[in-house]
Amino acid sequence: MAKLQNMRGLQNFISDIRACANKEHEKTRVDKELGKIRKKFASGGNISEYDKKKYVWKLLYIFMLGYDVEFGHKQAADLIPATKYAEKQVGYMACAILLNEKDEFLRLIINSIRNDLISKNEAFQCLALGFVGNVGGQEMASLLAVDVMNLLTNGAVRAIVRKKAALCLLRLLRKAGPEADILQADTWSVKMANLLEERDPGVLLAIVTLLLGIVSRSYEGYEGLLPKLVAILDRLKKREVQPDYTYYGIASPWLQVKCLRVLQYFPITDDPALLNILLEILRKIITGTEVAKNINKNNANHAIVFEAIALALALEADTELLTASVGLLGKFISVREPNIKYLGLENMVRLAEVPAVNDAIVRHQKSIVASLKDTDVSIRRRALDLLFTMCNRNNARDIIHELLEYLEIADFSLREELVLKTAVLAERFFPDLHWYVDVMLTLIDRAGEFASKDIWHSTVQIISNNEDLHEYGARKVYEALQRGSVHEALVCTAGYVLGDYGNTMKGVPPSELFALLQERFPSMPPHAKGILLSAYLKLCLMAPQDIQLKEQVMEVLSRYARFMDADLQQRAVEYMGLVMHPDVAKRNVASKPPWEKRGSLLLRRLMHRAGGEEPDEQEHKPVWMQDENGDAVESPTAVQFAPPQAVPTSPSANGHADDDLLGEEAAANGDLPPASIPQPVDPLADLYGLQTGPAPAQALPAGPADPFSVSGDPYALTGGQSGADLRPSGDTEEWFRRLCASSNGVLYEDSCLQIGVRSEGFRGPSGQLLLFFGNKADAFLERLLCVVPPTPQFQFQLGAVPARLEPKKQIQVPLMVACVSTFLDAPRLQISYTLASGQQCNQSLRLPLTVNKFCRAPENAIPADMFFTRWRTLAGPPQKVGERITRTLQLSKPAVEKLILDMGLGPQPGLDPSPDNLVAAATFCFAPPGQQPQQVACMVRIEIERTRRLEAQVTVATPDVNVTASLKNLLVQLITKL
């Protein structure tokens, strides 16, 4: 640096810049200087090393001021081989600052760096190591790692160089990627063992840091180092270090922390002697630490203690040690200092998962509860976590009581989580059902809008599943209503419970219940109104002799018979019919059947929030086995019992009511397996289904698992004979996938018949499919039938198909298609024919009318800001859904890009900041009959995992739930099989 004083030009320049009054002056001064430097550099070879150094310093200064420096890298690199330290120094510094590890330019200087590494001058070695440690990338890792290792293991080299070498090697190790094995465990572990003998704590710290980097990948092969690490710790605890390395009387706390952390990566050692020494050290740390006055000393001590506790947990240490840890943390929690409190709580959460120390933690319950009222929100959150984790059967009553108390004062950001956790605890540990119902109703009452649907759903579920709760629940709800609760969740609960069990309460006439509910009716949202209407009907049927109630109910119903919400209107009309015919109603309106045993809704919800973490108890794992159609079948009001005059719609209301509880769950949960998504979630889908299909309430095909099974197919044209011995000669799914991304190809083929498809004029709401039927056999194909079953989402017009097809002849059948609404599944084509030999073929084929066929790619590139604004407005499921794909073969970006293009989506290169990712946009078009065509903007993002390229994440965002789900499923299917 001494030379720097002599560089007048640089000094003048810097003082000029500092003297500038404003940004414009500075810019002109910088421009002038850049012009001068360009002129000097362009003039070629006649520029002295001194000038070069000076100008590179200036460039660095300009770069640091925030201006772009687009030249001079070569001159900076030229300075690296220089012989003078000052020139070499600026060369390295400029390259480190101006270039990044991916720069092509670095290749040119690798050789000079290597020369410095193997030179005898340790100043040069340090510069080179520092440079590689800061910008070294994959290429340097493979070329320079050996030299760096030599420096590290060479005992003759000074400590400072070895320290740098260790850290440089760590960087190279991290950059090299897992597959480039620059450190072989078998040879390197021996060297590491030698290195750990090092006495200089500074070098040792660097080496242990390197070791930490190594074992965080894999500890295999390094187990032999355990005794060495324990020895180091032991030495440190006995304070056998130079006074330079003691910090407030603690021997190198950094080294202690690193050692403790490295030890956490190893499995528990099977050498009992070693384990004993280690545990003894831990015991000393945990029991021997006292709170000191000096804050720095405290910080150092705490860092060691926390690592020690983590290690004790990892070693599954005895209860005594852990109890001591709990005692120590308990002290931390009760102090006022927020940082210590936070750390205490956080570590306590980890300990709370060990059942043995639970009792010890419970002793601190008071101070933990007090932390709930801390001013710092992060501490409150930790305290809530801890209470949730430490709760058990014994203290559940107290803790839940505390949480309910706290709920009234908790701030809004915490409430949703608090409500959910309280509900889960109540569900998990409830001592008796009455208490549980009390807690849940209090929650719903107090938490207002923060109580998610699941909470009142599960309350209703519990009440209706336990007969002895019917009256109790109804009375509680009734009392809550009398107290004046108005919240939607409570009113919905009340609607269900009072509707079904209102008559179990003695002395409360249904008319009073009706009055209580009706008071809240006007302010409710439509779906709650629907529930209340059902409740009214049931109340009315409870008291058939109460004429006045009947009149009141009829009045409400007749008002809603002309309501604009189709669902409410339909309910009102149907219920009016049922009220008029009590005998019919009695047969059809029954109370809810008990729920099937299944997993807790709440836990699923909590897991969803926590990002899919496994719950700690096996029995709480979510099991989602119910499907909605199954429920409808079990409902006592299934369609076949419905009398004709009551219209087939009466069961649907109950079926729909069930959907309220069950169906939305399916829609909200984005990570269901794709196979179970495509069932319609539209509450009225089953009604519309009546007009199109034969029996909607019947089980639909058993799902895509076996799409070709004839017997399970409701549309099968010839039932009975299942001896279909004509099988497709290839994979129909594979043909279908190919057709998704191309306009023509084979749809189906067997030994006699081949069906080809060509699609024309899509990329909008309508188009035409040309179906080519070719008879490959030498015989006639008899009774050829080709039907497209109508679906509400499409309009079809199929050309005439002759009943018999001559041998070796091909016919062409046009199929006009118009998309009427968004859809989840591609429509199907039913094919059947018979051969003269009696062989028969029945096939149900998916038509390649996938969502992308109706998509139009944008003509121009979409501006990035527009795309991202839209992307962000679609916050999450069900509009924005992602899925991870795991493949066995590597995935290349061009292949995916081609697929996207073939599918007709518009890739948007350059939109995503990462070049490995792919972003596409398109517009899905459909035309409802008699209306203007409508469009749905679709956005797709595909992220390919960078290193191994075996995984990819597909995310689809559209404003429409159906389009999102179907496009995502399609992409996942196609990319998985790409």
Place this chain on the structure above:
Amino acid sequence: MACACSALYFLNLKGDILIQRTYRDDVERNLAPAFRSHILHTKGNDSVANLTPVRVLGSCSFLYMRQSDVYILAVVKSNSNAMLAFQFMVQTVNVFKSYFGGEFSEQSLKSNFVLIYELLDEILDFGYPQVADSSILKQYIFQKGFVTEATKLKREQEAANSTLQVTGAVGWRKDSIRYKKNEVFLDIIETVNMLMSNKGSVLRCDVNGKVVMKVFLSGMPDVKLGLNDKLEDVTFHQCVNLGKFNTEKVVSFVPPDGEFELMKYRCQDNIVLPFRILPIINEIGRTRLEVNVTAKSSFDSKLFALNVVISVPMPDNTAQAEIQTTQGKAKYDPKKHALVWKLKRFVGQSEHAMAATVELIATTREKKPWARPPIGMQFQVPMFSASGLRVQYLKVWEKSNYKVEKWVRKVSKSGDYSTRI
């Protein structure tokens, strides 16, 4: 329609307050920090901040403009007329200039605090603009602090009259003016804006002109000015009789005393362009440019242009340039990223050329394609009117029928005069 300016600030380029006056208490006392942090020091594109002279922060609107090294900022709370506010600020600058001897800068503001406070009290009242005419203000706000008794008495009389005058029929002129020598100066100053494609076709072209007069006439003279052209978009000084102009196309007025701007106009048709630039720029490889620029003057050969500057933009990585010119001097200016060619004198109906070989330095990064900004040009052509405006007659009529000396000048200047390359 009122301005209702709540506070007026004068700040230097760093955003420090030089002087400040609050007229209403509906805004907070100190808004300068907000202005500094939200408007002056917004990161990124400086030009955007400069392009939006009105910014709304919170409930206040900040209207500001920059004049030399001073920002003038009007803070308004109500829905004010922005044009009026800006017109007022421009007028304030003019008033200050006339008081400070034609200079308006940070320095001149700093050395005239007392006077400025006096002026600020007078020109705005409760945020509403009052008298903003320097000739009237000077009758009762004096530049020099100390005055003799006699002049004081006289001035008091004048000040008393000034209210009469402002409210009278001819508010802009006193009737007791006497000159020994009666003279009228009339200047036509035109600014030519043009954008030409590199093929030589004119894409956009207009002329902004103004007529400035300096009048030293006794009594109450009537002046008539006859112009040759049908003008578009004319605005007149308040002294002009608009009725007469509409019927007879004669500009007839009783002039104020001293210097004033009689009229402003704009025209877009039949414009005579004084210069044409023919550029040829070839990129040879990645590191060399061949530049040939020819400039042709198309005005009369008896006339000449002064201070002609042609700046040919160059890529950012220009290292050095070898330049030859037929006249004038040219060099590469790294501050402007342009070859700057200066000609002191450019005779009409002539042609000059510049040829340059420019060396670029190779950049390590992927080079952004050069944006090729247009060539800019500055000039002044005396006695030339690009719009073709001519004064046909200038008549002065007064009761005493004295002799008047009349002087008429013309000059055309460059505005935004650029040619694409």
